[in-house]
Amino acid sequence: MAGNRTFTMIKPDAVGAGNTGAIIKMIEEAGFRIVALKKTMLTPERAGQFYAVHKERPFYGDLVKYMSSGPIVPMILEKANAVEDFRNLIGATDPKKAAPGTIRALFAKSIEANAIHGSDSDENAVIESNFFFSELERF
Ligand code: UDP
Ligand code: MG
Numbered sequence: 001m002a003g004n005r006t007f008t009m010i011k012p013d014a015v016g017a018g019n020t021g022a023i024i025k026m027i028e029e030a031g032f033r034i035v036a037l038k039k040t041m042l043t044p045e046r047a048g049q050f051y052a053v054h055k056e057r058p059f060y061g062d063l064v065k066y067m068s069s070g071p072i073v074p075m076i077l078e079k080a081n082a083v084e085d086f087r088n089l090i091g092a093t094d095p096k097k098a099a100p101g102t103i104r105a106l107f108a109k110s111i112e113a114n115a116i117h118g119s120d121s122d123e124n125a126v127i128e129s130n131f132f133f134s135e136l137e138r139f
Helices: 012-016 020-029 045-048 060-067 084-088 103-107 122-132
Strands: 005-010 031-035 073-078 115-120
Touching: 005 020, 005 084, 005 103, 012 020, 012 060, 020 031, 020 103, 045 060, 045 122, 060 122, 073 084, 084 103, 084 115, 084 122, 103 115
Parallel strands: none
Antiparallel strands: 005 073, 005 115, 031 073
């Protein structure tokens, strides 16, 4: 059975552009409940850990630099079928391929600076949530 929580972070491009509020509004209007939320920043080392699965990919170095270039807003979200429904809300990785009306179609600047992250499985949602939040920060 699909889990009811996912992990997201609003990325440095969208935070820097002043789109945090607009994106959170879309997330809540889509029926997700915010379980945990903060504004923080990743060091290059922590960004590298978060994206370790991509370390052999050609874009990894740039991605780590970008993800540690400014503040981010990580969140844990709750809704039935959370992982799949949230991936549908954010749209494809490449904003040129993202469906109209999705968060990436509306706010992403490029395939790298694509406004927002969404976990790709229940297992990764747990790992990624634990990367940013203790149990005491979840409500
Ligand atoms: N990315 C990139 N170039 C690419 C593919 C991905 O810079 O060709 C970045 C982009 O920020 C993306 C992140 O790496 O969101 C992780 O890639 P993944 O394939 O996991 O995409 P996602 O799950 O975020 O849609
Ligand atoms: Mg991914």
